[in-house]
Amino acid sequence: MNPELVSFKGTREGLTITLGEGEWRELMNELAAQLSRPQAQTFFRGARVLLETGNRAIDVLQLEELIAQLSQSGMTLSSVLGEQRTMEAFAQVRATIRAPAPLVPAQPAAPLAAPEIPVDGAQAMLLHRTVRSGQRYHYAGTIVVIGDVNPGAEVVADGDVVVWGKLRGVVHAGASGNDNAMVGALILAPTQLRIGRYIARAPDDRGQRHAPAEIARVRDGQIVVEPWYG
């Protein structure tokens, strides 16, 4: 057992697994060893895992290997916290899962606790790509997309969401309960738009728009979309 390589921590939400420094093979062997202990089988079965990967860049194939390893012990990888490339890989791996896990309940629920991670300019994920159908990005800060968010894609941020392109998928800003978050896009035509506890569906036909961009935010208890003229 070497907790320097792989460490386990139980939390209210599930289980946190932190990967330390070391060769990938070494880490995977250590994970397998820890999971094969008899106690592990009963403790971990059914657990949702948050994976902390630090500064290491993990690719899609490695993530798939890790997910397969976890699922042998009846565990599912529910989120990843780490370097940008790793998180992008995670979002892409999730694209292979047909139905994404449901988000927060659709009905406005009781106000949630303030997000633990302070949301500010320093906490942003930049996606310089087309976010495609089946891909789901979830980040504990602001998400900035340079490119389109296609129908069937989902972008979920605890902070704001800004799309320098066409936003046509599902978007949720302030996902941890922050009603003050906003969504901005050059073309704002989401399948569904959520801010904090509020939810809006795009009208079926919005007609011509002339503003260079649009911003959605919550005002007086409902989501409103306003043109943005810079």
Add this chain to the structure above:
Amino acid sequence: MPGQVITITSGKGGVGKTTATANIGVALARRGQRVACLDADIGLRNLDVVMGLENRIVYDLVDVVEGRARLRQALIKDKRLSELHLLPAAQTRLKSAVNEEQMKKLCDDLKKEFDFVLVDSPAGIESGFKNSIAPADQVIVIVTPEVSSVRDADRVVGLVEAYEKPTPKLIINRLRPTMVKRGEMLDTADVLEILAIDLIGIVPEDERIITSTNKGQPVALEDHSEAGAAFQRIAQRLMGVEVPFQVFEEAPGLLDRFARFLRG
């Protein structure tokens, strides 16, 4: 110079992968390229039927991978074009009979002897998809102009990118110009606007595809069908020739003429 492996795939099934593989193979071989078509849709093999070579199968892909046959023994030479070859899929085996490494090895061997290795893949959400993507130097995604097909194609483009392959090229298949004109079908621009990848061909809906498929005579063997000509242009583009994209005009059908008559 080694050849290149081109994997032909889609998100939705039944959009024309097998048809495209057979016809692009024929069109390339007619231009003197050495071509191997490989049926990676294990368990659902039908490339051999579409190419009209079903009765010549002795060994299949799994026999080669498992060492029961040498590559040369298993490759079927086309009866019409001397440069065209087929490596059939196993009919009875499970998809798990082959893994990614074996597919890569197989394609590496084929690349030494052929200019083009065309892999007919299962649809993108089935297992076996990864096997066919793993050896690819280039991927072609086929889409029909329907919302659900485009949505599934988008997902596959994302997966191909996730495997760190070059961004796929697109074929739009079964386009019906009169339906587009009436606003009843997505047009090329609509499809490209969502997928944001490069187009390598547009193939119109063509009844001859169905009759030719039944006879095992791919349309690209002849020049006088619209779809056949479209596959010829795709083959040229794969060979690096710049060919302008065609604007399809369907001859007005009986119903159209009738409608025009009513309108005066």
